[in-house]
Amino acid sequence: MKEQNVRLHIEKVLENMPSDWLKLTTHRLDIYNESLAKTEFLQRFEELYKENNARKAALSELPSAFDYIRLGHPLSTVLEWAIANMNNLKADDVISFSSKVMPVLAVLRKNLFAKRKTQICFSGEKPEGLDFESLKKVYGYDFELRQVGKPEDISEFEGSTLYISQDDDPNRLTLNPNIDFYLSQQAELGSLIIVNTSDSDEYVAEIQHVRRRESIAMTPADCYTLLQKLVGKSEISREETNYSADLAKVKGSVNEITATSSKVLLGSCGLSVQYGIMMGLIDEALQKHPGKTIYIIVPPNCYGGTNDQARRVAACIDNVEIMDLPVDRDNNMVQSTDQVLDRVASEDAVPYIIAEIPTNPRVEVPDLEKLRQALTKVRKTPKGKKAIDPVFILDQTFCPNVQFCGEDGILSSVRTISYVSGSKFPSGGKCTAGYCVANAKAKDLLEKIDKHLSLCDNEATKLQVKILAEQLPSMNQRIKDAYKNTREFVSFIEEKLPEAKINFVSEELAEQGFTPSVFSLDLPTKGETAEERETNKRALNNKLINMMISRIPNESKYCVSYGQLKGCYWTIPATSTQGTTREDDKDYIARVSVSPDLDLELHKQVFSDFVEEIETPETV
Incomplete structure (x- = not known):
């Protein structure tokens, strides 16, 4: 009876849900409480279920x-709630992934640190796409x-048992008390992992974090398809795609x-691409430089996802270490690069540098000629041999139009891999898929990446590729138009509040092609x-942002993203993108x-009103 009630409610929800649930990469940030992510939505959704209320107005008011949909979204949460309710589980114990493989890595990662044995069970053929040898040799996991013949055959095991079901029927899950983690693979839609252990809270947090940092939640479109399947829709409507043509168009656009x-490699998000880059390069180094230390060199105050992921990778693999690359504030990227590469050479180690140009959040561009010189400088090991040359992993999401990797690019003489988060300019905020390319000196590395x-099943979905195919051709023009608006807004602020410090590219850099928005x-x-000055500054930040999003709710949003087709986005990096970095490195x-x-003009007017409300002469 309960299963039927759940199905009936979900059917009504699918008929009445807000269109934003399916179309946007962010949803109702005006009613979002980060400390209650997922929890608050579930509580309110459960109340509506008990009231038998699936009206559009009620669903639209859910927090x-x-x-950000990479982390999860309304439809992934509804899907997880439905599966849990139909199997008498807690909603938190069901976690959806766009990848069929990453949930396995999440359990293995947790058990690596818990020093707990893992057995991976399956029925029939060995799960397709899982490279178990690489999981042991490259990722450092043990299992x-x-x-087995069927799930019921699994007996008690001294450790964790993960069962992989390749039956994609979400209505038929065979849970067994001896199965701690039940992975239901859903063909090209992704997967659902059900945590069935007594210490589930501890595992749920770790699995969610893998979804947050190395992969993505099942996409809204694919969650919608699976929910339709769950309620017995015989004809499931999916947006038509011509994958081969779309893929060719995307690759052609990116190369151009x-x-x-x-x-051109396409991932489900920027961090999925970055994870593939890091693991591919580590695989390369393990083969070509066995026994040597591998350094991932990363700015300590860069985007939190990059910083956190790099440190998480290093924590799993014995000979992989993190080295800080100070780039912002009083630090100079060129000097820092020169110093860290000298140190790596002195240890005869392998250097992989990750950096954002322009930097985030202070939008700084280093002297590129001097950076090239620092990266190509011939260094010697203590034994007098030539040191291993670095691979420069460039996150150019702020300026994806700059041709760093071209034949005549400034970094053409440096082994360079460039990647971009597709949720920004490439898709205009319509999907999360990212991409990466390499210059001529590094393109042989792309095979490993x-x-x-592919091993992680973190590639872009067909619909994501379709969206990129539609949006990429207009990207460079959108970048120009957005820069023009940004420059005008910056000039207005400089005139209206000259005491403010603005970090933005110079006119000279813009002429060189660096036109971020x-x-x-x-x-x-x-x-x-x-302390008083810092506290007051933070209060002013919040005052300005609150004025903008309350006075211009249709355009100004509190959001970490950018590159959208419309509007203006505001954030405090220290509380969002830099959430995992050390406190002293955060930028408030x-x-x-x-x-x-x-x-x-309306944004200028609101800023003028803000200036009038603060006592400018006394705030210097």
Whole structure:
């Protein structure tokens, strides 16, 4: 009876849900409480279920489940709730992935640190796509593999048992008390992992974190398809795609935009691509430089996902270490690069550098000629041999139009891999898929990266590829238009509030092609002590953002993203993108991103009103 009630409710929800649930990469951030991510949505959704209320107005007022669909979203949360309720489980114990493989890695990662044995069981053929040898040799995971006739045959095991079901019927899950983790693979839709252990809370947090940092939740479109299947829709409507043509179009666009001829790799998000890059390069180093330390060199205050993921990878593999690359504030990327590469050479180690250009959040561009010199400088090991040359892993999401990797690019003499988060300019905020390319000196590395992107089943979905095919051709024009609006807004702020410190590219850099639509705003403050001045500055940040999103709710959003087709996005990096970095490295400044289409005059007016409300002469 309960199963039937759940199905009936879900059917009504699918008929009446807000269109944003399916179409946007962010949802209702005006009613989002990060500390209650997913929880608050589930509580309210459960109340509606008990009231038999699936009206559109009620669903529209539900708070956001997550602030970004890579982490989860309303439809993934509804799917997990439905599966849980139909199997008498807690909703938190069901977690959806776009990948069929990453949930396995999540359990193995947790058990690596818990020093707990794992057995992976399956029925029939060995699960397709799972490279068990690489999981042991490259990722450092330990497990036993066991074929069984059926789930009921699994007996008690001293450790964790993960069962992989390749039956994609979500209505037929065979749970067994001896199965701690039941992975239901859903063909090209992704997978559902059910945590069935007494210490589930501890595992749920770790599995969610893998979804957050190395993969993505099952996409809204695929969750919608699976929910339709769950309620017995015989004819499931899916958006039509011509995958081969779309893929060819995307690859052609990316090669043209980046001025490269290399293979183009597409991932389910920017961090999925970055994870493939890191694991591919580690695989390469283990083969070509056995026994040597591998250094992942990363700015300590860069985007939190990059920083956190790099440290998580290093934590799993014995000979992989993190080295900090200070790039912002009083630090110089060129000097830091020169110093860290000297140190790596002195240890005869393998250097992989990850950096953002322009930097985030202070939108700084280093002297590129001097950076090239630092990266190509011939260094010697203590034994007098030539040191291993670095691979420069460039996150150019802020400026995906700059042709770093072209034949005549500034980094053409450096082994360079460039990647971009597709949820920004490439898709205009319509999907999360990312891409990467390499210059001529590094394109042989793409085979290994491709292997690990595929191994993790972290490749872009067909619908994501379709969206990129539609949006990429207009990207460079949108970048130009957005930059024009941003420059005008920055100039207005400089005139209206000259005491503010604005981090944005110079006119000279813009002429060189660096035309981001993001700037950071360090507002003037007051106070007798550094603590008082910092507290006052943070209050001003929040005051400005709250004025913008309350006065211009249709355009100004509190959101970490940028590159959207419309509106203006505001965030405090320290509380969002830098959430996992060390406190001393965080930037409590406002970051603003401007689109090619917004009411710029209204934004100027609200900023003018803000200036009038603060005592400018006393805040210096």
